[in-house]
Amino acid sequence: MNADRFRSFYPHAGFVLVYILWGINLASLKIGGREWDSLVFNGLRFASMIPMLWVYTYFYYRSRSLKIQIAGRDLLLICGLGILNAIGMEALLQYALQFSNSANGAVLGRGFMPVITVLFALIAGQVRLTWRILIGIPLALCSVIIIVSGGVDGFHLGGETFRGDILLLMRSFMGAIYLIGMNRLVLRYPLPLLISLEMTAGALSLLPFVLLRADAAYYAAISSTGWISLIYTSLLATALGFSIHNWSLAKLGPFKSSAYGYLLPVTAAIAGYIFLHESISLYQCLGGVGVLAAMYLVQRDRSQKVKQTLLSEQTAKL
Numbered sequence: 001m002n003a004d005r006f007r008s009f010y011p012h013a014g015f016v017l018v019y020i021l022w023g024i025n026l027a028s029l030k031i032g033g034r035e036w037d038s039l040v041f042n043g044l045r046f047a048s049m050i051p052m053l054w055v056y057t058y059f060y061y062r063s064r065s066l067k068i069q070i071a072g073r074d075l076l077l078i079c080g081l082g083i084l085n086a087i088g089m090e091a092l093l094q095y096a097l098q099f100s101n102s103a104n105g106a107v108l109g110r111g112f113m114p115v116i117t118v119l120f121a122l123i124a125g126q127v128r129l130t131w132r133i134l135i136g137i138p139l140a141l142c143s144v145i146i147i148v149s150g151g152v153d154g155f156h157l158g159g160e161t162f163r164g165d166i167l168l169l170m171r172s173f174m175g176a177i178y179l180i181g182m183n184r185l186v187l188r189y190p191l192p193l194l195i196s197l198e199m200t201a202g203a204l205s206l207l208p209f210v211l212l213r214a215d216a217a218y219y220a221a222i223s224s225t226g227w228i229s230l231i232y233t234s235l236l237a238t239a240l241g242f243s244i245h246n247w248s249l250a251k252l253g254p255f256k257s258s259a260y261g262y263l264l265p266v267t268a269a270i271a272g273y274i275f276l277h278e279s280i281s282l283y284q285c286l287g288g289v290g291v292l293a294a295m296y297l298v299q300r301d302r303s304q305k306v307k308q309t310l311l312s313e314q315t316a317k318l
Helices: 002-007 010-033 038-063 072-097 102-111 113-123 131-149 162-186 191-213 216-221 224-276 282-317
Strands: none
Touching: 010 038, 010 072, 010 102, 010 224, 038 072, 038 191, 038 224, 072 102, 072 162, 072 191, 102 131, 102 162, 102 224, 102 282, 113 131, 113 162, 113 282, 131 282, 162 191, 224 282
């Protein structure tokens, strides 16, 4: 009994480990961005993942006696999402981090996506306006203004991280579009196939930049620190991180899992402080707390709506 209870903590520990890896990865991306062209870096990162992903997908389908197939329209969508992810999200994130800090990257570049996603859903009429959303959206927007305007010298427009923070916000908008598009596909196809197609399309879209911008002399000029950054991001943050994330997600479900997303700004800030000696202003802390509070309100509202839907479906079956 005690052994079973102890094993039940594994998924929770898995999520903690994942967000530690991803928090460090934001610092790793910034370190790597000092030497690597962001498009070349992410092109090599995506390409290094393709063999492992397709081997896993092959055995996944084989073990379940499934046939790998996808509709043409959906293939175009997943390829488009792969290009959006590679160039508009990951490469842009690394570039933006050169003008901002790791904590802002966690909050603005990734953590703000759920709020923007709900905002898009409101416009499309897919979500009804509730008091949590009515409070959460304005709170998030005001908090973002505080973050992007509040540099290390206090609250003022045109702070030293303003350029990077604007780019990070653009990344979150693209991420929201990505989530909406991917949500249409995950219910139709197994996740391994979607990820393999997405990463392949992303790698192919970045291949011209790798070929044009990098030659033997370029690679020779990269220091050991730059190569370590690439290896960490490719193997630990991407391969290991997403594997543990998906395993823990399957064990805990989406409702319990979503709470761990709030760890990312904390782990990113700690990693930025340790590896990059970054300082964080009071305004950035206040803005970050505001964004996280808005995320909590919005996601809690969405979670309760999904729970009520599932309960209604179960009641109808009875």
